[in-house]
Amino acid sequence: MASSPLDLRLLSSFLAVVEEGHFGRAAARLFLSPPAVTAHVRRLETELGTLLLYRSPAVTPTPAGERLAGHARALLAASAAALDDMADMAEPAHDTGRTRPLRIGIMGHGSAELTPASINAYRRARPEVPLEISQLDFTEHSSALVEDRVDVAFVRPTPDDERVTADALTTEQRIVAVPAHSALADAHATGVTVADVAELPFVRVPGHTPRPFTDYLYFDEAGSRRGPDFAVTPQEVLTSVIMGRAAGSGLKSFARYYAWPGAVFVPVVDAPWESSYLAVRADDDNPEVRIFRALAVALARELGPTIR
Structure with a gap:
């Protein structure tokens, strides 16, 4: 080789x-x-x-x-x-001796296996560009980009903000995370419906969490009950789940990345499948952002966008 x-x-x-x-x-x-x-x-x-x-x-x-x-x-x-x-660049800017890093934000596990695949492909294509990778919480669904704290972000669902544009990368079945002793845990092989989960004590999120994310988390407000615990990361959700204090929701691949003892992941068979996205600022003319975006979209197209 x-x-x-x-x-x-x-x-x-x-x-x-x-x-x-x-x-x-x-x-x-x-x-x-x-x-x-x-x-x-x-x-x-x-x-x-x-x-x-x-x-x-x-x-x-x-x-x-x-x-x-x-x-x-x-x-x-x-x-x-x-x-x-x-192609339309004027004379290059003065060399400062340092290359600006590409800042990558990842919410939870991002777009499953496509997240590390995209990052590694970019490393191979642009080895001279340093990377800064940061974990985003549920409240940073779009704010990390809008506030210029990251350049690209793996998020779900698509941000509802004209300052942000996004490409769908993966599409998956929805799941709920419940304690192992929950009555719904036995349905992990057959699945449940949105009506079945409507009264689960889902984790709470801060009031400034973007509406698209709360609709996603609670199945468009189907879950009217809220547990006592607040959570802004998958780890905090699962901590509440295994303690029997709350339930959470996510994508099917969530189970592969967060296989915590005491938590059971149950498919929600009639919930619309949801996508994960690569989001960028709509007006960002950074060529490295466009290169990363092109790589991620090409890999998603090649590997197949649907995860079963």
Whole structure:
């Protein structure tokens, strides 16, 4: 396996062959000769030490080729975003000797496995840019961006703020978190309905928590009861749950990231599925933000947005 950076020209030729299913059509699309495209793919296979394409009876990607195609789409999307952002730039700003970090905010576990995948893809694409990662609580659904404390944020649901724009990354079934001794815990395999959870003592959140998040947390106000405990993080929710003082809600992947003894995660079968989002400031012209956004969206498209 090569340790040097992958050549974007080679990736572009390889991806064109994958998408066209034919070396000649890929060459025409790229305005290259078929021998040049063939040479690019062979060089890539040599550098990676593995066969990427089956040549007969049809041109199709091998398992290694399928995996590389996903990375290629993400890297090429990031490159295109960078070029687009830099195209109309005037003379570069004076070098201060320091590169501004990209500040990433994550609410809970973000967009499940797509969160670390996006961060790692950005690290590989832009190794010279430092990252600052911070945990966001429920009240920072949009304020962390609006107040310029982070540059990108993994949140749910989509912020209702014209100063923020967001891309849906994953879509999942809803769940409730209840104590193991709860009457609803036995339904963890079959699920419950929104009506079943309407009277659960859900955790309270501070009054300045954005309305979209409280509607999400309480299933659009279906849960009219509130327990005595306040919570602004998943950990605080689960602490109240295992103590038998409250219930919480989340996405199905919540159970994979917060498997606490004493807490049971029950699907809410008739609740609308909910998405997690990558949110950014609507007027942010930072090219690094656009590169990160392009990578995350490309990975979401490649990996599939729906988590079951």
